[in-house]
Amino acid sequence: MSDAYKAAYEREKIARLAAEKLLDEKSREVQSSIEMIHYQFNDLMSQKKESDYLLAVSRLTQTDQGLKKSVHDYTTESMKFLNAKCSRYSYISDGKIVISNLIGSDDQLPKLGLNVYQDIYKKDDRSTVMISELNSPELLGVSMVLGINRVVFLPIKSFGKVNTVCEIYLSEGVDFKPEVLDQCQVAGFQISAMLERSADQKELEKSYQEIKLSHDKIKQAQAQLVQSEKMASLGQLAAGVAHEINNPIGFVTSNFSTLKEYSHVLAEYFSHAVQLAEQSDNEISSVMKKMDEKENFKFLFSDIKNIMDDCDDGLLRVKEIVANLKSFARSDEEVTGEFKINQCIENTIKVVWNELKYKARLHKDFDENDCSVKGHEGQIGQVIMNMLVNAAQAMEADGDIYIQTRAQDGFVRITIRDTAKGMPQSVMDKIFDPFYTTKGVNEGTGLGLSISHGIIEKHGGNVSVESEEGVGTCFIINLPIAD
Amino acid sequence: MLGIVFNALEEFVLETADMETWNAVIDASDLQSGGAYTFGVTYEDSEIVSLATNLCKQLDIPLETGLDLFGQFFFGYLIKKGPIELQEYNDTQTLLKNIEDVVHRDVKRLHPNAYTPFFEYLPDTQSSGSLTYASKRRLCMVAGGLLQGAAKHYGQSVEMEHVQCMHDGAENCIWQVKFSKH
Secondary structure, eight states, rough: OHHHHHHHHHHHHHHHHHHHHHHHHHHHHHHHHHHHHHHHHHHHHHHHHHHHHHHHHHHHHHSSOOHHHHHHHHHHHHHTTOOEEEEEEEEEETTTTEEOOOOOOOOOOOOOOOHHHHHHOOOOOOOOOOOEEEHHHHHHHHHHHEEEEEEEEEEEEEEEEEEEEEEEEEETOOOOHHHHHHHHHHHHHHHHHHHHHHHHHHHHHHHHHHHHHHHHHHHHHHHHHHHHHHHHHHHHHHHHHHHHHHHHHHHHHHHHHHHHHHHHHHHHHHHHHHHHHHOOOSHHHHHHHHHHHHHOHHHHHHHHHHHHHHHHHHHHHHHHHHHHHHHHHHHOOOOOOOEHHHHHHHHHHHHHHHHHHHEEEEEEEESSSSSESSOOOHHHHHHHHHHHHHHHHOOOOOOOEEEEEEEEETTTEEEEEEEEEOOOHHHHTTTTSTOOOOOTEEEEEEOOHHHHHHHHHTTTTTEEEEEEEETTEEEEEEEEEEO | OHHHHHHHHHHHHHHSSHHHHHHHHHSOOOOOOTOOOTTTBOHHHHHHHHHHHHHHHTTOOOHHHHHHHHHHHHHHHHHHSOOGGGGOOSSSHHHHHHHHIIIHHHHHHHHTTTOEEEEEEEEEESSEEEEEEOOOOHHHHHHHHHHHHHHHHTEEEEEEEEEEEETTTSSSHHHHHHHEOO
């Protein structure tokens, strides 16, 4: 080799070394880049997995599928996220820790030691994700069968207290960065928020129901107040009318009684006079015979008796109406005395039995404890009688009347139910109004139920009616039990 | 300056002269690298100046002529061994339009520390325009040679008028150029 090429060869060797060095550097750079890309790819995949997990948990918090299902799904999603073998969850119900079945395996896993749960459920102030080894003797065998060696606890708090804990069981080879557990914690916060939101909603619904109930009660009280006002006004009117009618009807009745006696005397006198005239033959007897033929005294006196009897009935009815009006007007009188309600009803049934027995079968179902009620036994009896008679009168054919007493919450509830024709809502709305009646003229005054209403209110109770056309009617009376 | 330029110069000397000449040029130049150049390695700019000067002395030609001839040779070398993008164009004008955004960008991608000269071609007509060159190395003779080499490669002839030169104190060099097909 010539000297010239020898020098060139030497330079070439140096250049080749530099090239090799450069190649080495570039190779390292490429390798480093590949590693970086690999790392970034893995990082991206982890981020995607985290995003998918958080999105799945977020979605399940948006759907209204019940708390238990939500916790179950959160446990399942967390199990998938941590590449875990199986999982389960526990929650507190009625002060006890309830544990779900194992998710992801058909095998059974014994409870962890009670102290473990107590420890987790007590850590309200620092309830964070924890990871523990499964090394207790009772778990060791099952753990080996299931191929698990660690458990991740994901506590879920609601209003500052841990009330649910998810247990995610990991296989031996599974590993992850500590930040992964932070994502589980974040997802747990979402579930916590959902639990709190759900509890708030339930509380809101409960409040709404309470307000609705109060509103209904106020409406009912208002209706009762209106009824009471109506009763009070009509009571005053009735008292005035009763007072005004009572005096004239008194002397009319008295005079009519005297008039009746006089008519009897006159009838007897004419009977004898006509008899004597028939036996005689003189001018007087002749005149009397002619008058008798013309007027027919026998018929006249018979008719007078009928008219007197009708008037007597009429006066009796007027007296009864006035008495009813007085009874209606006396609603403000103070209630005194005590009586046994079952006994009172039994006595009333005896009085009205003759009116009931041909139309209805009576079924009694009294409370074993015959409660005492404060008030007038007679007035309550009048109310019961009124309702039993009404029930019987409403029956077009044979029917049943069920009368029941039950004591509850300081009240005795008297239910009188019939299987008569029932009534429409329009009738029910007015049934306690004074002078409202569905009976024919001269059959009812329309005061019975309004007087009953007044009596029950005066006794500190209430009365209501339920009815269905073609099925029957039920009156419900509540009276306070005496102390 | 990247080793590719030194490799091209060596190739140029071996083609136009011989190995003894190249050895003599290296011996005459005071080189930190010792005259051993690798394609992708960066060397001191002073080495190319020293080599070019000594080469022209050895060949007994003016420096401007030497640099111009090297520039013409260098384009052919770049087409064979330079960025692949150079092979995508069909005429010098298109190459000049893309030299900054495509060719030099690719050089920077492969050699982030490499210094590249600035070229800007502003066409007046389809076949004429002005070419601006700027570089801290002020090797406008090589640039001119490169342009001629490019035209030759694409089967064109080029008329060049060096209307502004950095060696006259200007910020950059400008040529009025006119291309025509052979």
